[in-house]
Amino acid sequence: MSKGIFVTGTDTDIGKTVVAAGLAGAIKTKGLDIGVMKPIATGAVKAEGRLVSDDVMFLVKSIDCDDDLGLVNPVTLELPMAPLVASRLEGVEIDLNKVREAYSTLSRRHEFVIVEGIGGILVPIKEGYFVSDLVQDLDLPVIIVARPGLGTINHTLLTVKEARHRGIEVRGFITSGVAKQGSGIAERTNPEVIQAACSIPFLGALPFDPKVDVSSGERGDIIELTLKHIDVGKIL
Numbered sequence: 001m002s003k004g005i006f007v008t009g010t011d012t013d014i015g016k017t018v019v020a021a022g023l024a025g026a027i028k029t030k031g032l033d034i035g036v037m038k039p040i041a042t043g044a045v046k047a048e049g050r051l052v053s054d055d056v057m058f059l060v061k062s063i064d065c066d067d068d069l070g071l072v073n074p075v076t077l078e079l080p081m082a083p084l085v086a087s088r089l090e091g092v093e094i095d096l097n098k099v100r101e102a103y104s105t106l107s108r109r110h111e112f113v114i115v116e117g118i119g120g121i122l123v124p125i126k127e128g129y130f131v132s133d134l135v136q137d138l139d140l141p142v143i144i145v146a147r148p149g150l151g152t153i154n155h156t157l158l159t160v161k162e163a164r165h166r167g168i169e170v171r172g173f174i175t176s177g178v179a180k181q182g183s184g185i186a187e188r189t190n191p192e193v194i195q196a197a198c199s200i201p202f203l204g205a206l207p208f209d210p211k212v213d214v215s216s217g218e219r220g221d222i223i224e225l226t227l228k229h230i231d232v233g234k235i236l
């Protein structure tokens with residue numbers, strides 16, 4: 001068992017937070033002491049004098065985590081942009097040592113840590129430093145969250161290609177938001193086509209849950225749905 005998993009995606013707004021929270025909650029029900037982390041969050045909102053990220057609050061609530069928010073989310077930026085751009089515009093230097101130290105503390109404190117990335121694997125964090133560099137720094141395997149429908153073959157294979165190029169282990173891919181009724185031909189055939197093309201295990205499709213709302217912290221039934229539809233054992 002590794003010390004954790006890094007949840008990346010083929011894009012932003014693809015379901016990383018929902019999947020990461022579902023996995024964290026599901027793994028917790030198996031009796032593991034689990035931690036969550038969002039090393040860098042952008043698009044955070046000022047509340048009571050501090051910047052608060054919806055993703056971070058959603059992850060924290062999924063496991064009733066009581067770790068300090070400064071450890072769960074060491075870098076918080078206000079602009080909803082790639083960290084390189086947001087940090088430049090806000091005049092903030094992203095402190096990667098702070099990120100590494102926070103992860104190291106959480107991984108010592110917990111049996112398993114779920115780390116949500118930001119955007120996709122080639123989103124720039126600093127000049128010449130991308131999400132894939134962060135994954136290498138934290139020395140974690142990844143899972144890829146992908147859109148269920150048309151366009152996902154290309155995006156998923158490109159993500160796998162970059163991960164392999166960096167020597168990053170890909171534990172599998174998950175799709176999120178599959179329509180309950182009447183998913184199309186692309187949704188039905190994509191997992192098999194992707195698996196055949198890159199030999200990465202398909203860990204399951206998280207169905208669309210209309211009750212889920214990341215911005216208001218409403219997690220609906222994602223933990224139960226994760227336990228039912230995702231091969232959680234392959235992530236550990």
Ligand SMILES: Nc1ncnc2c1ncn2[C@@H]1O[C@H](COP(=O)(O)OP(=O)(O)O)[C@@H](O)[C@H]1O
Binds near residue numbers: 019
């Ligand atoms: N399985 C799902 N059921 C319902 N809504 C979902 C599901 N997966 C993702 N979403 C919705 O899609 C949007 C993007 O998901 P999110 O997890 O925030 O993406 P990311 O973290 O990749 O930016 C959110 O509004 C979220 O509520």
Ligand SMILES: [Mg+2]
Binds near residue numbers: 016017018116
């Ligand atoms: Mg997110």
